[in-house]
Amino acid sequence: MTVQRSEEDAAVWPLSRDWLRGTCRRELLPVWLVLGGWTVLWGAYAVQNLLMRSWGIFPMAARILLSGGPSGGLHLYSVRPDFQFGPVSVLVAAPLAHLSLHGSKWVAGVLMTVAGLWLVAVIAGSKARDVGIPARRPLLVGGLLVMPVWPLLSLTSGHLDDVLALGFGLFGILQVQRRNPVWAAALLALAVDSKPWALPFGVALLALPRTQWLKAAAVFGGLVAAAWLPFFIADPATIAAVKFQLHISYGSVLSIFHLSGPIPPWVRPAQLVVAVAIGMLAVRAGVLQAILLATVAGRILLDPAIASYYTAGAVMVAFFMDRTRSWRVPWFTVAVVVLLWAPQLVQLGNDWYVVTRWLRLLWGVGTLAALVVTLLRHGRPVAQEAGQTAA
Incomplete structure (x- = not known):
């Protein structure tokens, strides 16, 4: 017989009328009041x-892209090879480029903060394959853990590209689980077109039925090419953006191994290999949320920078991963808060970088190892999920 599903487990899509009605039901109102105040507190x-x-680099990039001449339009990345974000991020920022810098900061900051709370609600209602109306406890616990950290990304740094990459990646994973190849590929491609580090997210498309691989690959590859190729065709000097090298900061995990100066050429490929390798295990195990966490963990472990906003992405995807497990305590999320975020509240001078880079090493290696063990122990491949709703 067919298993009867509760209202909280019903498959609905976020921002649909049913989903919005469900998130505003009476028993959730106290939770929203608590999380709203909590978010305002940490935002302040x-x-x-x-x-x-x-934030200023995004409206600046939009003005360059929408202007003409040899230093505008599709010459954007040859003029500013240090702009390491994608065209989608530029286009999303374009409407705010008409405001004053201070005004656009507030508008963008509020929107990105609200988007973080929305993503928490979506994750709180996510199951193995469906998006349901968030239950009270997961919503409260997730919000209390995630929202103190999220403002590092939405309000302190203002990195629109990371917000878009994480959001598109999360929804792309959900569409893969719903067996929707076109929307899944489109959303994952938009993640890459927002920020190139999201490229490993595309591994999730392998979880689709084989008959859908060609369609998904065509959509994914087509949208990535459509976003990036015009810049290389219009101005071959755009290759300078690909070759652009950051310098290793003192607080980076890489500095533990006495690396300094420009980033070594093996770092970016190593980040990609780590994410893809664990992503393949995630596809095999049917735990696609692990792809996002592995990508972010590999980035933090091997990145030359020590940007605090990386932690915001880590806590969000860790919560997404925790929702696949039956644990009462979201351990992946707690680990981010304890090892990556809480130490940032302590200001002890430059010597503190020595401590925090070891904490990043501990978290990165520990998270990747925990993912591998979890995925190898997960005995239910994706193909078996289709039979979950029948008994």
Whole structure:
């Protein structure tokens, strides 16, 4: 017979009328009040000294892209090879480029913060394959853990590209689980077109039935090419953006191994290999959320920078991963909060970088190892999920 599903487990899509009605039901109102106040509290803390320090590069890129001449339009990345974000991020920022810088900071900051709370609600209602209306406990626990960290990304740094990459990646995974190859491929491609580090997310498409692989690959490859190729065709000097090298900061995990100066050529390929390898295990085990966490963990472990907003992405995808498990305590999320975020609240001078880079090493290696063990122990491949709703 068919298993009767509760309202909380019903498959609905976020922002649909049913989903919005469900998230506003009476028993969730106290939770929303708590999380709203909690978010405002940590948002105020995040901006007390600095508001969106990096936001200005996005409206600047939009103005360059929408202008003409040899230093505008599709010459964007040859003119500014340090802009390491994708065209989708530029286009999303374009409407705000008409506002004053200060005004656009506040509008973008509020929107990205609300988007973080929305993603928490979506994750709180996510199951193995469906998106349901969030239950009270997961929503409260997730919000209390995630929202103190998220303002590092949405309000302190203002990195629109990471918000878009994480959001598109999350929804792309959900569409793969719903066996929708076109939307899944489109959303995962938009993640890559927002920020190139999201490229390993595409591994999730292998979880689709083999008959859908060609369609998904065509959509994914087509949208990635459509976003990036025009810049290389219009201006071959755009290759300079690919060759652009960051320098290894003192707090990077790489500095533990006495690396300094420009980033070694093996770092980016190593990040890709780690994410793809664990991503393949995730596809085999049917735990696609692990692809996002493995990508972010590999980035933090091997990145030359020590940007605090990386932690915001880590806590969000860790919560997404925790929702696949039956644990009462979301251990992956707690680990991010304890090892990556809490130490950032302590200001002990440059010597503190020595401690925090070891904590990043501990978290990165520990998270990747835990993912491998979890995925190898997960005995239910994706193909078997189709029979979950029948008994």
